[in-house]
Amino acid sequence: MKFKVVYQQLKKKTFKKQEAVFFDERDALNWEHYVRTLDNTRNIEIHPVFWYNEHERKTPLYLWV
Numbered sequence: 001m002k003f004k005v006v007y008q009q010l011k012k013k014t015f016k017k018q019e020a021v022f023f024d025e026r027d028a029l030n031w032e033h034y035v036r037t038l039d040n041t042r043n044i045e046i047h048p049v050f051w052y053n054e055h056e057r058k059t060p061l062y063l064w065v
Helices: 025-037 054-058
Strands: 002-011 014-022 041-049
Touching (some): 025 041
Antiparallel strands (some): 002 014, 002 041
16 A cells, blocks of 8 residues: 655745655655644645556456456
């Protein structure tokens, strides 16, 4: 499972959405801690990213029955 850290950072006069993806939960937590120490950041969240198999997605439903 991958983890995505999503936050908003001030760029010029507006807040821009930033994302960072990690394979390890500890790395995502360390990045979140680092982002919290920065100025001009807000709405920091960690989301799990679930993997899926590309072949399962492209296979028609009637082949699974």
